[in-house]
Amino acid sequence: MKDCPFCNIPERDIIHENGLALCFLDRYPVTEGHSLIIPKRHVSGHFQATPNEVSAIMELAELRKRSLLEEFSDITGFNIGTNCGRSAGQTVFHLHWHLIPRRDGDIEDPRGGVRGVIPVKRIYP
Numbered sequence: 001m002k003d004c005p006f007c008n009i010p011e012r013d014i015i016h017e018n019g020l021a022l023c024f025l026d027r028y029p030v031t032e033g034h035s036l037i038i039p040k041r042h043v044s045g046h047f048q049a050t051p052n053e054v055s056a057i058m059e060l061a062e063l064r065k066r067s068l069l070e071e072f073s074d075i076t077g078f079n080i081g082t083n084c085g086r087s088a089g090q091t092v093f094h095l096h097w098h099l100i101p102r103r104d105g106d107i108e109d110p111r112g113g114v115r116g117v118i119p120v121k122r123i124y125p
């Protein structure tokens, strides 16, 4: 798609690639090393992808996890996830999984992680 940023990722920005998916750095990273993994085919969200595309994305998530751990000795965890739909926070409508490295102490109390999509519900009793 002509106007889709993820259909036009420059070759030099690609970190990992397989037959159906690509991995590259997020332009506005939440933490250092924040990476995105996308299907090569333009589909809007996770539930529009085929099982083979999902599998290709997960293969690159594993590869990228390993390359991040080699690159950064201080990574102690990851958040991985995808926003499906505008109401869930999606802003680029070409499916992408976020792989966000986390480091001990990067925020004061990280409990709940992805539950923080509704900030007041992040920490449960």
Ligand code: 5GP
Pocket (backbone or CB within 6 Å): 005, 024, 025, 026, 027, 028, 029, 082, 083, 089, 090, 091, 092, 093
């Ligand atoms: P969403 O809000 O759709 O889940 O995430 C979109 C992500 O894409 C954001 O984390 C944003 O920083 C990233 N992003 C937006 N435009 C570009 C771009 O042109 N290139 C790259 N590499 N990342 C982008």
Ligand code: ZN
Pocket (backbone or CB within 6 Å): 001, 004, 005, 006, 007, 041, 042, 043, 093, 094
């Ligand atoms: Zn696209």
